[in-house]
Amino acid sequence: MEKKQLEKMLNELTVEGIHVVDSDGTTLLYNDIMAELEGLDREEVLNKKILDVLPSLKGQSTLMHVLSTKEPILNNLQTYFNKEGKEISTINSTWPIKREGKIWGAVEIARDVTQISKLAQKVMEPQNHGQNINPKNKVKSIKYSFEDILGNSSEILHAKQIAKMASKSSSNVLIIGESGTGKELFAQGIHVASSRKNQPFIAENCAAIPESLLEGLLFGTTKGGFTGAVDRAGLYQQAHGGTLLLDEINAMPMGLQSKLLRAIQEGKIRPVGGTNEVQVDVRIIAIINEDPLKAIEEGRLRKDLFFRLSVINIFIPPLRERKEDIELLTEYFIDKFSKENNKNIEGIDKEIEKFFQTYGWPGNVRELEHVLEGSINLVREGELIQQRHLPYYAQRSIDMPPHEATDKGEKEKTISLEELTDKNIDLDKCLTDIEDSLIKEALRVNEGNITKAAKNLGISRQRLQHKLKKRFLKEYINKS
Ligand SMILES: Nc1ncnc2c1ncn2[C@@H]1O[C@H](COP(=O)(O)OP(=O)(O)OP(=O)(O)O)[C@@H](O)[C@H]1O
Numbered sequence: 001m002e003k004k005q006l007e008k009m010l011n012e013l014t015v016e017g018i019h020v021v022d023s024d025g026t027t028l029l030y031n032d033i034m035a036e037l038e039g040l041d042r043e044e045v046l047n048k049k050i051l052d053v054l055p056s057l058k059g060q061s062t063l064m065h066v067l068s069t070k071e072p073i074l075n076n077l078q079t080y081f082n083k084e085g086k087e088i089s090t091i092n093s094t095w096p097i098k099r100e101g102k103i104w105g106a107v108e109i110a111r112d113v114t115q116i117s118k119l120a121q122k123v124m125e126p127q128n129h130g131q132n133i134n135p136k137n138k139v140k141s142i143k144y145s146f147e148d149i150l151g152n153s154s155e156i157l158h159a160k161q162i163a164k165m166a167s168k169s170s171s172n173v174l175i176i177g178e179s180g181t182g183k184e185l186f187a188q189g190i191h192v193a194s195s196r197k198n199q200p201f202i203a204e205n206c207a208a209i210p211e212s213l214l215e216g217l218l219f220g221t222t223k224g225g226f227t228g229a230v231d232r233a234g235l236y237q238q239a240h241g242g243t244l245l246l247d248e249i250n251a252m253p254m255g256l257q258s259k260l261l262r263a264i265q266e267g268k269i270r271p272v273g274g275t276n277e278v279q280v281d282v283r284i285i286a287i288i289n290e291d292p293l294k295a296i297e298e299g300r301l302r303k304d305l306f307f308r309l310s311v312i313n314i315f316i317p318p319l320r321e322r323k324e325d326i327e328l329l330t331e332y333f334i335d336k337f338s339k340e341n342n343k344n345i346e347g348i349d350k351e352i353e354k355f356f357q358t359y360g361w362p363g364n365v366r367e368l369e370h371v372l373e374g375s376i377n378l379v380r381e382g383e384l385i386q387q388r389h390l391p392y393y394a395q396r397s398i399d400m401p402p403h404e405a406t407d408k409g410e411k412e413k414t415i416s417l418e419e420l421t422d423k424n425i426d427l428d429k430c431l432t433d434i435e436d437s438l439i440k441e442a443l444r445v446n447e448g449n450i451t452k453a454a455k456n457l458g459i460s461r462q463r464l465q466h467k468l469k470k471r472f473l474k475e476y477i478n479k480s
């Protein structure tokens, strides 16, 4: 193919910036997208040596670096201001080009992730309770202390006792529990009861951030690459002296988990694109919403990181395993929402009380809280909360106690094994399809508002975000 044709194709067909140099660092190919990203003119760069065009890049150009080391640099996040002063984030990969074993040149491909990067930052903000990234503001964002953790069951008292002990030290903590069990309460409680209470408390949800951006957000970015990247302190550094809460640690890519392990072991971090290490004093509280041993077995959690993090383990059992707490929590939430709604509510009907004891509470305390909040909106002054005030799905569960429900379902819906093998049903795919359409519908109804959609779906915002990220984040970003 003619070079001209190739250039035309690269300009028209690709959505990525492409820059090819020969073994001397002279530019052979430089497409319009790269020119736009870097704020340079193609003509300025083509057929010239990189360092003649931009002498300030000496020692920093990734292309030159790859030419000398002959090793690729992959997925390097760069944030910089281009000539027009616009902040641009790109993910760059640079490879050596070899011919007959000899280095012939190098190619760099840059993907514009400015939009995703902005979205990620927006997503991060609610994690920090709407505060900006000024560590001084962090302390104010704490909402809970140990007194807010209610419950008289031996399980919750035991967990609280360990948490109180944890607050006396700076050891790392791993909090384990299903969604809605109060993990955030425990994490904040430990921070405010510790000697770090006047230092920053920074929370990051590892499932809510696209993988390629997580490293930069966590460890910061520094000068490097083709144009001058900005220095940006990561959350790890911003939490210096205080506590860094890493939520859904099992969603952190394995490669990054080993970088985190190194940071914890050495008490130092190295920003993305940087060579200097920074000394950081941070107490890590990690959260996991599944059995860590299962996560290790299935390759979502590094064993060595698990051991590092679990100097202190706090396991919060699901609500169905500490039913003694239901009554106290019910009273507390009724009182709280009655006051908020200016309504005098008597309490709950005996039948509902019984139902609360037999129901499985898959969404744990958060679900109980939402059920009562919803009911209090419907119940009249002086009335008891009754079946008709509960959300629709809960009403159905009362009508159809668990055993009866499965019995009926089995009679009407069972598919015989013959039918199954006949049709070759792919159960996982069917379930994924159903889930996808429910998620899309919830997002449509709520005009893309993730918090509201998650509430409708009865799952946490984080879980919904995790699912979006896994399935169709791209589609969602384009729409919003
Ligand atoms: N023991 C408790 N006492 C009082 N309120 C509680 C308790 N446990 C949980 N809650 C309430 O339940 C809700 C969920 O708690 P929290 O956000 O800490 O859950 P989580 O375990 O972090 O859930 P997720 O995994 O979904 O993030 C909050 O509104 C919290 O106030």
Ligand SMILES: [Mg+2]
Binding pocket: 183, 184, 247
């Ligand atoms: Mg949480």
